[in-house]
Structures are given as structure tokens and as C-alpha cells.
Amino acid sequence: MDVRRKLLGAFLVAAAMVAGAGVVVLSADTASVRHAARSEADQLARGIAQDVAYGLPTTRTGQDPTPLFYDPEALRLYLTRMHDLQHRDIVVVDRFERILADVVPEEVGTVYTQDEGHEVEATIEDSRPRVFLEHTDDGAGAMMQVVVPVTGPAGVVKGAVILEYTQLYEQMRAATEVTRRIIIVAGLVCILLVMVLGLFISRSITRRINSLTRAVEVIRDGDYTSRVGLRGGDEISRLGRAFDDMAGRLEHSMREILAKEYTDSILANAGEGICGVGANNRIIFANEAAGRITGFGVSGLLGLNAQEFLPDSDDAEREVTFERPDGTSVRVAYTISPIGKDGGAVVVLRDVTRQRDLEYDLRHQALHDGLTGLPNRKLFLDRLDHAMTRARASGESATVLYLDLDGFKKVNDSLGHNAGDVLLRTTAERLTGALRAPDTVARLGGDEFAVLLEGADQETAERYAQACLDALNQPFVVRGRKAVVSVSVGIVPGITGYTDAEEVLRNADVAMYAAKARGKGCFQIFENRMHELLLDKLDAEGRLRDAVHRGELRLHLQPVVALPGRAVGGVEALVRWQDPERGLQQPGAFIPLAEETGLIAEIDRWVLFEACMTVRRWQELDPAAAPAWVSVNLSAVELEVPDLTDRVAYALSTTGLSPQCLVLELTETVLMRDVAVTSARLEELRELGVKIAIDDFGTGYSSLGYLRDIPVDVLKVDRSFITDIVGNPRQQELVSAVIQLGHTLGLKVVVEGIETEDQLTLLTAIGCRYAQGYYLGRPEPVAALIERTTTGSET
Incomplete structure (x- = not known):
């Protein structure tokens, strides 16, 4: 173009x-x-x-x-x-x-x-x-x-x-419509003016450029006598006159420029050191870079014997550590290229000190943990792979330990990340001190460490695992405060039976989680069944996470009857999981997993809303047969949620259920975690009109003082008091005392676990007003309970 x-x-x-x-x-x-x-x-x-x-x-x-x-x-x-x-x-x-x-x-x-x-x-x-x-x-x-x-x-x-x-x-x-029209008209006028101006300027410029192009082509062919001869004062005219002057200078000094000055300039400004060596191995030429690299300067290099500090070698490129006159050292890479027939040569020097240091640092960083200086996962797996090869060849045993700190997150969150880093560095030092010098201690990431014990059988591995436990069980002093953490250790002995280092480490990780499941602060040897249990747990956790969103949770209600007439006074809301793979699951099959993974809060919210909505609809459908209240269990996690009161208020206002119809149940253990915080939170709920019940009363905190300090409305006597009550006068007196205590305090008392007619008759005789148990009604779907109670009332 x-x-x-x-x-x-x-x-x-x-x-x-x-x-x-x-x-x-x-x-x-x-x-x-x-x-x-x-x-x-x-x-x-x-x-x-x-x-x-x-x-x-x-x-x-x-x-x-x-x-x-x-x-x-x-x-x-x-x-x-x-x-x-x-x-x-x-x-x-x-x-x-x-x-x-x-x-x-x-x-x-x-x-x-x-x-x-x-x-x-x-x-x-x-x-x-x-x-x-x-x-x-x-x-x-x-x-x-x-x-x-x-x-x-x-x-x-x-x-x-x-x-x-x-x-x-x-x-x-x-x-803004008028402004838009003005912009459009102004733009069209500008575009027209630009096109007219462009046509005129292009004609003027291209004519003179063509003249310059023809003159350049002549000089390109070797004729330096051609001249352009443009007149005028603009840039192109000045370019033409400059071109004419350049042509004259080229004609006069072409051969001089291509001689010595060009070569000397290249040598003087080269970044690499260049030395000329004569037939007697003496340096006869050196540039500034060569003098700077060696520390001798140009004058100091001239006359030196090159072989004294640059030893000869068969390699194309040699490398040597060179001691400078000032006592510093430098890593120098150099090449020697013979020239001529008289034995002369050219030596090219490069300072590679920083390059080699950087390569070392990069190799170290790629294979070591930046915080503790221990080998990282990559280096540990490499050493483990080599150890497995050596162990198979020599017949010796080797063992891998996988360690995870218990309680590290609490320290990290409460004292800050800097304190967590100090604790991790101290952990690395204690582990290294508790093991043998040849053993490899690595940090895999976070608060997880691994140990490779070569030449160690299972008994030796257990001894060193206990040594690690003892070393880390000692209190840590972090930022002037004592921090106590423990460690869970997974052990995989006999690693020669494995073909993959990753598999060994993965199984050690599984064994470590098994140690955590035992109660933490202990070690566990890997067994094949652990891997299967872990896979089952991960699968169940994944399915449980989607259960609420997929609508797989089911609400079941268990009636609470009023005595002696045995009419339904209230119901307790219980959750079931309709697992697509395993069918209807009881709470004991998935609630512990929900508490462990944090899903219990979401499940609690679902049960609360579903229970309020269900009982409200029941009351609208059949006011005479509908229960007067519904009890909903509250977990420890939900009690600690800051906006719990707002959530309860929202559920009540959205469903239309009266606050007096909602009872929130908590166990004694949950209530006594922090009496001051618990009392304030429960008082907020009671101000809404909600009732508070103590579930499993008598099995938790041994003192009755909390009945004075914590605002409650209902006591639910645990089933363990009822199991042997028939024919046991002492047990009868105890239950009677609990019932009378509750009535004296103005509390509603519900006795759980009624399974026989004799138990019910006896409890009625000693003044029990509300009872609950399989004999009176098992937990069942809402529709089934409504149908049964409606049929019973009609009968």
C-alpha cells in the first residue's frame, strides 16, 4: 500500500x-x-x-x-x-x-x-x-x-x-434529546472537513516523497552522486536537503567509518569481558568489562599469563570461581576461541555469580517451605520415593508419619497470623529435635507435617510417634501467652508394599483423620477399612449438603399428651432425611455429621420454619384437634448465632404462628456452656413470647442452681428416669420429686420415654401432667399424625 x-x-x-x-x-x-x-x-x-x-x-x-x-x-x-x-x-x-x-x-x-x-x-x-x-x-x-x-x-x-x-x-x-441532535450534526460536519483536508495533504506529501524514494534507490545501487534538490521550508524539504548532505558525507567517509572506529566501539561497550591472548599465552588486549569482572582493571590484565587464572579444559564453555585481588570472589564462565596460525586466541568472560545464586535460591524455594525451612511436599515425596526404592533393594523397613495440629486454628484466629507462624516454626523445631538426624521432617502446608523414618519398623515408628506427641503436648509460649495444642498422627508402616509415594502419604492422611476421630492427641496405624470409611463419610457429607436444597428433609411430629385425659397437648418437631440412596434416615444417622460439618445450623433453620408453618396450617384446618404448641430442638451452633432472635421472629411473622405456640428445646449441656450469654439470649427469645424447654433434664449439669439463673418454662425429664420406674420405689420418689420441683417453680413438666401402660398409670398417679413416648405415639409424618388424631377425636 x-x-x-x-x-x-x-x-x-x-x-x-x-x-x-x-x-x-x-x-x-x-x-x-x-x-x-x-x-x-x-x-x-x-x-x-x-x-x-x-x-x-x-x-x-x-x-x-x-x-x-x-x-x-x-x-x-x-x-x-x-x-x-x-x-x-x-x-x-x-x-x-x-x-x-x-x-x-x-x-x-x-x-x-x-x-x-x-x-x-x-x-x-x-x-x-x-x-x-x-x-x-x-x-x-x-x-x-x-x-x-x-x-x-x-x-x-x-x-x-x-x-x-x-x-x-x-x-x-x-x-437530553436536543443535545444529542447537536452532537450528531457537529460530528457529520467534522467528518466531511477531515476527508477534504486529507485528500489535499496526501497529494502534496506523496509527490515529494516519490522524489526522495528515487534518490535513495540510486544511492542504494552505489551511486553517491545523486541529489534530490527539494525547495521549501517544511519538514520534507528539510529532509531532502539533509539527504543531499548525507549523500555527500557518505561519499567522503564511507571507508573510514567501516574501519577501526566501528570495531573499537563494539569492543569497548560490550557487556562481556573480551581478552586477546598471544602465542605465549600472555594477554595483549582487554576491554573495560574484562578488567571489571576480574578486578585487575585493563592495565592489570595486560601481560598476565592467561593459564594462571583461566585453566584450560575440553569443554566448550568453562566455569571457575575467581578470587579477585580485593579478596572477593566471582563465578566466571568463559570460552576460548583460537585465532590465526600463531597460537593466539580470544577469551570471552561472563560474570554468572548472581545467576548461580538465583538458581540455587530457586531450587531451594521450590523444594522447601518458606516459613519453617523444612522440606515441602514435593521434596518429601521425592525422598519418600527414593526411600521406597532403597527399602525394597535392602529389605529394610520404612515408615511415614502424617501429623496435624489440633487447636491450631483457635490460636491463629485469637492471637493472629503472626502468632500462628511462630507456633508453626516452634512445631518444626520440636519435631526435628524429637526425631533422629537422618529422618526427614516436612511441612505439607497449613498445620500439616509429615515424617519419613527410614530403617524403622512398626514398633520404632510408634515410639517416635509418641515422642512427637510428647514434644507437641508441651505448652507453647506465643506473644507472651501460653497456647496449648495437641497433634494427631497417622502411621503407615511397611511402605515397601506400595508402588506410589502419593498413595503412602494419602493413607497416612486417612490414618491421621482416624486418630482425630478417636479423640485427637493420639496416633493411629493405617488399616484398609479406614479408607473405605472415609470415602463413605465424604459421600454422605456431599449428599447431605444438597439435602435441604433438593427438598429431601422430612418433618415428623411426635405427640405430647396431657394427663389423665390423654388428649394431644403439643407436638415435638423431629427431622428425617429421605436419602435417595439409603432411604429414610433417622437423626442419629446424619445429625452428628451435620454438627461436624456445620450443616446443623441450616437444618435447624429449616425445621424451625417448617414446624411453625405446619402447626399453623393444622390450627387453621382443625382448631379443635390441632396441638397447642410445637417444640423445636435448638443446637449449640444455632444458639451462638447473633441474629437468632430475629430469625425466630421472622419465622413466626412469616408463618403466622403465635409465639406462645412455639417451644425451643435445649439440652442442659448446651445451656451451661456460658450461663451469662445463654441467659441473655434466652431472655430475648422469651420477650417474643416463645417458651424455653430443658431437654433431657437430669442427665447433664449436676447443679440445680441454673434453674434460678436461666429463664426456662418447660422441663423434659429424660427417659433414663422412666425405664425402671415400675417396681422401683426409690426411682418413683426421685421422679415425683422432680415433677413437684418443676410444678413448684411454675414450670411445665413433660416426662419422656413412656413405653408401657404401667409406666403411664404410675406417672399419672404421682401427678405427671404431660407425657411423651413411643407408647403414646411415635414420630410420624405430619399427614399421618393429623389423620390419626382426627380419627381418634371422631371416635
């Missing part, structure tokens, strides 16, 4: 850039309008959400506003007023996207279904405002909506506010 076309192309590009700039400006204007409309709508929606969550200011001094979220009529009037004043369509939904208020009354109570991209659901989950388009059924076009979360005083997201701002956007866009 010639210059003229390129110039025209450049002006075309310039014209295109002008057009593009216009498009960008128009797009920016549109985006600015959209952003302004969205920002104003977002602020308005946030204000509405604030009013919904906290209520409107009251006219009375000292009176707290009532949140509109819990007052449907006030919320409806508020939205109607907002619609009449600002002509905005506003929708308020709860966490389950059920419409609490809408300017269209028919939509209230239904689920919001216009959120095709699930933006409302996402905003409720992460509390971030979003915008989306709502497509109407009448084909009138998409409406622009903004959704913001409704957040309560405790930071709990109770729902969302959806505000339509299409009209606001259209008004802002119409206000």
Missing part, C-alpha cells in the same frame, strides 16, 4: 474516530441518564425499605415507630400514598419472595414471579441492590425495576422492596 493510500486511510480512521467519539458521547449520555435514573430510584427504594424495616416517625415523644414490615394494613396505606404522590409501582416481598404489599391488591399473598433472572432472590441472599427488567404479559414492553433489601435492626434481611422507574428514565432521556 503506497503512502497516499495510507494517508487517506489515516484520515478515514480519523473520521471514523470522530464518528466513534460521537457514538461514545451518545452512549455515555444514554448511560449517564440510565445511571442517574437508577441512582435516584435506588435512593428512593432505600428510603422506602428503611420505612418498611423501622417504621414511620411517630408524633408522640418517646414512642418507638412500628416497623411496617409487620403491619400489613399500614404497609398497604404507605405504598398507596407513595403511588398516588410519585406515580411509582412499589412491591414489598419477604425472604421467600411472597408479596406482602402491592399497589395491586390482588397480588398480595402471591409469590413474585416477574424476576426471571432471580435478582430479587440474589439481593435477599447477599443484601446488594440490583436492577432488572420486568416483562409484562400484555406486551407493553419491559419495565425497569430496582430491588433493595429490607434489613432489620440486627442486620437480618427480612425481604426486599421492588420499585419501577421506567417513567423516570424516559423523562430524563427526553430532556
